[in-house]
Amino acid sequence: LTIAEVNKLDSEEFIEIFGNVVENCKLAAAAVWSHKPFQDVDHLNQTIADFLDALPQKGKEGVLRCHPDLAGRLAQAGQLTAESTQEQRSAGLDQLTQDELSTLTDLNQQYKVKFGFPFVICARLNKKAAILNGLTERLKHSAEEETLAGVEEVKKICQLRIVDIVTSEAKL
Numbered sequence: 001l002t003i004a005e006v007n008k009l010d011s012e013e014f015i016e017i018f019g020n021v022v023e024n025c026k027l028a029a030a031a032v033w034s035h036k037p038f039q040d041v042d043h044l045n046q047t048i049a050d051f052l053d054a055l056p057q058k059g060k061e062g063v064l065r066c067h068p069d070l071a072g073r074l075a076q077a078g079q080l081t082a083e084s085t086q087e088q089r090s091a092g093l094d095q096l097t098q099d100e101l102s103t104l105t106d107l108n109q110q111y112k113v114k115f116g117f118p119f120v121i122c123a124r125l126n127k128k129a130a131i132l133n134g135l136t137e138r139l140k141h142s143a144e145e146e147t148l149a150g151v152e153e154v155k156k157i158c159q160l161r162i163v164d165i166v167t168s169e170a171k172l
């Protein structure tokens with residue numbers, strides 16, 4: 001889609017196309033539609049980033065809770081969204097050894113028990129070693145720090161998903 005075509009979408013079409021740029025959070029797309037016309041893909045991405053930043057603490061935690069665990073129950077059952085499936089595969093999370101999987105599962109569980117929301121990281125920008133290191137490091141942080149860190153990762157995931165949908169004019 002070019003940004004000109006994006007700006008022609010009515011709200012239903014916009015939500016249909018952009019509804020999962022923030023995983024399982026159609027609200028983000030529904031909320032930013034009224035900012036159109038978008039100058040370019042960066043403007044569209046920034047409006048969603050601003051929406052996420054403006055959420056109250058509980059809202060930020062809610063967005064994180066809408067994310068599936070890395071190599072978690074849904075991933076193992078093949079029930080991830082198409083985007084998450086592709087992202088987790090790109091980080092090599094579908095080729096974990098039994099040891100890696102049990103370590104990741106254990107750390108994810110510790111993280112969730114400590115913070116009350118799952119560990120979120122942009123899997124397209126981190127291979128499995130970086131993910132395991134990130135999880136180990138971030139487990140030491142406070143809930144406030146991790147809410148912000150998680151939302152920063154959600155923004156990175158969102159930006160890459162938007163780029164997959166919106167082609168810049170130059171490419172045409």
Ligand SMILES: NC(=O)NC1=NC(=O)NC1=O
Pocket residue numbers: 067068069070083084085087088118119120121122123124157
């Ligand atoms: N808990 C997560 O970080 N999940 C994910 N990160 C991604 O980049 N894709 C996911 O499904």
